Amino acid sequence: MNGWSGTILRVNLTTGAVTKQATDMKDAALYIGARGLGDKLYIDEVDPKVDPLSPDNKIVFAPGPFSGTFAPSGGRYHVVTKGPLTDAIAGSNSGGSFGPELHYAGYDALIVEGKAAGPVYLWINDDVVEIRDASKIWGQWVPDTTDSIRAETDAEAKVACIGPAGEKQVLFAAIMNEMNRAAGRSGVGAVMGSKNLKAIAVVGTKPIKVADPKAFKDAVLVGRKLVKEHPVGGAGLKAYGTDVLVNILNQVGALPAYNFQDGYFPTADKVGGESLTANTLVRAKGCFSCVISCGRVSKVKNPKYAGEGEGPEYEAAWSMGPDCGIDNLEAVSKCNYLCNEMGMDPITLGSTIACAMDMFQAGILTTKDTDGLDLSFGNVDTLVELTRKIGLREGLGNKLALGSYRFANSYGHPEFSMTVKKQEMPAYDPRGVQGIGLQYATCNRGGCHVKGYTIAVEVLGCGAKLDPHATAEKPFWVKLFQDLTAAIDASGGCIFGTFGMGGENFAAMLTALTGVTYTPEDYLKAGERIWNLERMFNLEAGLTMKDDQLPERLTKNPIKTGPSKGQVSHVPEMLPEYYQLRGWDEKGVPTKERLEQLQLA
C-alpha cells in the first residue's frame, strides 16, 4: 500500500458506532483521493435528493495521496457533502495541516453519518477514535474552540471545527482548520452543525509509504524547482498575496462593483494587496509543505476595527470591499477576521450583503426591514454590524444567513442575487472575462472560480495569453482547467502549484508515490471522470441545464464604466460547444458513450 493508507474511517453519530473498512483500491486508482475518492464514497452512499441538513446526509473528509508528503504545496484535504446553500454536490478544499494529519493517522477518508443527540466532537488519535461530549464547547468561536479541544486532547492536535455560524446552520458556514484555513464554500459547516458535530481533532504518527522513493524525490524536486522559478509561484504570491489581484482586475475592467452593477471601482487600490502589504501585513505564511506562502498574517491596530488573524484574500477583499461599494481595508479586514472566527464563507457573506444593499438602493428594502440599519452602498459600519449579526443569526442577519438567492427571492426579487446554482459568484466579472463566466455557469458547485481558473490564461498570461473579451476557444480551456483542477484536488495538491508545474509533473509525482502509472493523459482523464461523477449527482438531485446560467444582469446589462465598458457575458453562446466537448447531449446530460469511456457507466 503506497500513497494511500488503505483504511476508511466511518463514524455514525446516531448510534455512536466507529468502524473501519478497507479502501477499495480500484476506486482509489480511478478517483485518486480527496475530492475524487471523497466524491465516489459519498455518491455511492447518499440519495442525491437528500435534505442536506438532515441526518440522512453524510459528510466526507478526505486527504489525498500527496497530503503529508513533501510534494510541493501538497497538504490539502477535501470536504464532500451535499451543500445546503446550493442543493448540489459540495466540495470544499482547505490547506493548513489538518489533511496531512488525518493521512498520518492512517485514513484515506473519514465518513461522518447520522446526527448526535447533543454536541460532540471527534478525537482521532491514530487508531483510537472517540466521540466526545462538546456541550461545554458549543457556542465558542473558532479560536476558543480550537484552544479548548487542544487542551482536552493534545496540544499538537490539528483541529477542524465550526463556529457559531455552523452551529446555527448559516447556509454558508465554513469548516475552519488551524483557526484560519477554511473549507469555505457551499455551507459545509452547516452540515457539521446539523449533526451536532462541533469539531474533529486529529493526531497521526504513521508514515506514508512511497512506491519508488528515488523517483518520487526526483519528481518532487523538479516540481519544487519549477514553482520556485516561476514569477508567480516563486516570488509574486509570497510578496503580495492573492489580494494583489484587486488592481489587476480593476485595470482590465473586470472587478465587480456594487453587486455587479459595474465592473470598475475607482478607489479599489485602497483594498488591494499593495495597501495590505503596506498597512496590515505581519508576515507571509504557507500551508503544510508549501513552497509558495500566499497566506497573509495580518493585524489591524485601529481600535474601531482592531483584530488580528489572516487575510483578507482577494475574494474577501472584493466581496466585502468594492462589491459593497467599500474601500476601507481595516473594516474589510475586521469582517474577514469575524468570518474566520465565526466560521463563514466571506465570498457569500459579502455578496449577500451587497445584494441587500442593492435592494435597499432600489427601494425594495427600507429601514423597517433592516433593524433600522442604513444599507446604503459604502456604509462601513453596516458592513461590520451585519457580519456579526449574520454569524449569530440576529435580526436581519437571520434572513441574510440564507444567502442572497433565498433572501432576494423571499422579497420576490431573485434577480438581485448574483449567484449560479444559488452560490454567489466570486471576484471576476464575467462580462469583462468571458471564459470565467462559462466556468461559473458550469461549475458543479455553483458560482466558483477555483475549480476552473481560466483567469490564469485570460488575464495573467500564465501558460497562454487569451483575449479576455473573446469567446473563441474558451469552452476548450474551461474544460481543460476543470479536469486538471479536479485531478489536482483529488491528489491533495494545491492549484497554485500550476504556477510552475503542469499535469505531467503532478502525474509523475503521483505515479512514483503510489506505484500506479498515471500518464499525463490518465491524470487528466481521472479529472474528467470526477467532473462527470459530480455532474451525474447534480442531475439526479434535480438540477438541469437551466442551472448552467448566469444571472440575467450579466448577459443583458453592459458594464457601465472602466476599460470593459459596454461588455456583456456571452455564456449562452459558449454553452453548446462546452457540452459538445464534454460529450454531453444538448441538454447537458453525459452520453452513455462518454460515461463508458470514463468507466462511469
Added chain:
Amino acid sequence: MTIRYFADVRLLTGRGEETFTKAAPDLRSLLRGLAAQYGPAFGKRVFEGDQLSSTLIIFINGRDIAHLKGIDSPLGGDDVVAVFPMVAGG
C-alpha cells in the same frame, strides 16, 4: 498620458500613478523614457535586452499589449498605461 504602477514596480518608482507629459509615440519609447527617469533598476525590471521583460503584464486602456502591438503599441495623450509584475491569486 497616465501611467500606473503596481506591486514591486511601484517600489521602483516610489509612486502609484503619474502623468507623463514627454513625447512617447509608442510603448517602447515610453518605457525608455521612464527608465531614464527612474534609473537602471527600473530599466532592468522592464527590459530584457531590447525586448520587454517576460515577467511583466502591461495594459493600455485595460487591454493587454499582447492583444495590441506589444512593445510597439502606439500611445496617445489620453491613454492609461498600467504596469504590473506577473502575479496571480484566487
